[in-house]
Amino acid sequence: MSIPLSWYLILSAGLFGVGLYGVLARKNAIAILLSVELMLNAVNINLVAFWRYLDPAQMAGQAFAIIVFAVAAAEVAVGLALIISVYRRRKTVVADDIDLMKW
């Protein structure tokens, strides 16, 4: 174990930045959800790295990562259900075109 903590932090910052770009730039709603997954994974890397480097006897970091897993699964299930439902009615997956609730 000779890897400095900062390497993990820089890697997760990079992953988060790439995910943020994807969320803001992609048009396809499914691609936006894919990028959100990248950001959630960046957060999880940080949580687990801090757990390992600061206090491995306390399981707080890993427990929080497990809860992030559950929330990610819920988010994907609901998000993809919404996208498929919208696609069925309006034949589009472009986030800009789904503006029914805009006024």
Added chain:
Amino acid sequence: MTAEQIIFLLTGALILVSALLVVTVRNLLHAALWLVVALFGVAVLYAILQASFLAVVQVVVYIGAIAILFIFAVMLTRREMRDTGPQTRPNWWIAALLGALVLTGLIVIMLAVPGADRTPAALPEGLDTVWALGNALVSPEAYVLPFEVASVLLLAALVGAVYVAGVGKKS
């Protein structure tokens, strides 16, 4: 440079390259497959960090369930916008700028964390991380309440997803 550092650098490069491909590649099915590669790289990182349970959960839940769900959704909606039109919004450069800004900001903040250049101590003698994690998740002094709340959230999300996506008799 030790073997562990080389493995970390290779895995990190793999994660970043496949993440970039996820957000830039044109065919969404390929983007979903590149997401699988990135998630697998993260699982390798968990293994390096000695979080063995999380490494397995990452493969089983993220790759086995979430990525497959994405592939199903792409297949169900794929006729649209695969070959025609741009894949990114016209003002994508603002997004790239914002991403780079957040990236540099995060790196500056992270490197200011006290002890950012430390290397980890060995795990305490006799600590079984899987046992400790399982114990923490069901122990009333630890995280049983957040754990149960997460279960209820997952159940509610599944019921909601079935209702929203189902081909029911709703108008």
